Amino acid sequence: MKDLIKLKTMDxxxxxxxxxxxxxxxxxxxxxxxxxxxxxxxxxxxxxxLISSLTLSKILVRNLNNKEEMYIHVHRGLLNVTGHQVKIITSNAYFVDKDGNKI
Structure with a gap:
């Protein structure tokens, strides 16, 4: 059972x-x-x-199930990517529309 949960998470x-x-x-x-x-x-x-620094920018996130896109503004930050996880540490984050306007 643990292996099945691990496989689903890794997917x-x-x-x-x-x-x-x-x-x-x-x-x-x-x-x-x-x-x-x-x-x-x-x-x-x-x-x-991967480990990198982010610029002041808009992040595009595509949702898993419905393929809908959302946008998030980050005020610079650190990016840490492993095989199945993206971690971003930033001083400020908020949702924005496609044009970058705060929602």
Whole structure:
């Protein structure tokens, strides 16, 4: 049973965005697109491990089930990617529309 749970978890990409005051988001997603100091990157499950710095930017998140997109503004931050998890630590995060306007 543990192996089955582990396989199901490994089949998905987990996104966690953490600010100093709260866990902003913690959910499973299809992919995450963001801007690092080295340029744009899109992360899917099984991505190569990576640590980078994020610029002041808008993150595109594609939801797992309905493929709906949501946008999140981050005020710079640190990115840590493992095979099945994206962690972002930032000083500020909030939802925005496609044009970058705060929702």
């Amino acid at each position: 998905r990409l987990s996104l966690r965005i953490i600010t100093p005051t709260k866990l902003f988001i913690d959910q499973e997603v299809e992919c995450v697109n963001m801007t690092t100091i080295d340029g744009d990157i899109t992360v899917y499950k099984n991505h190569t491990p």
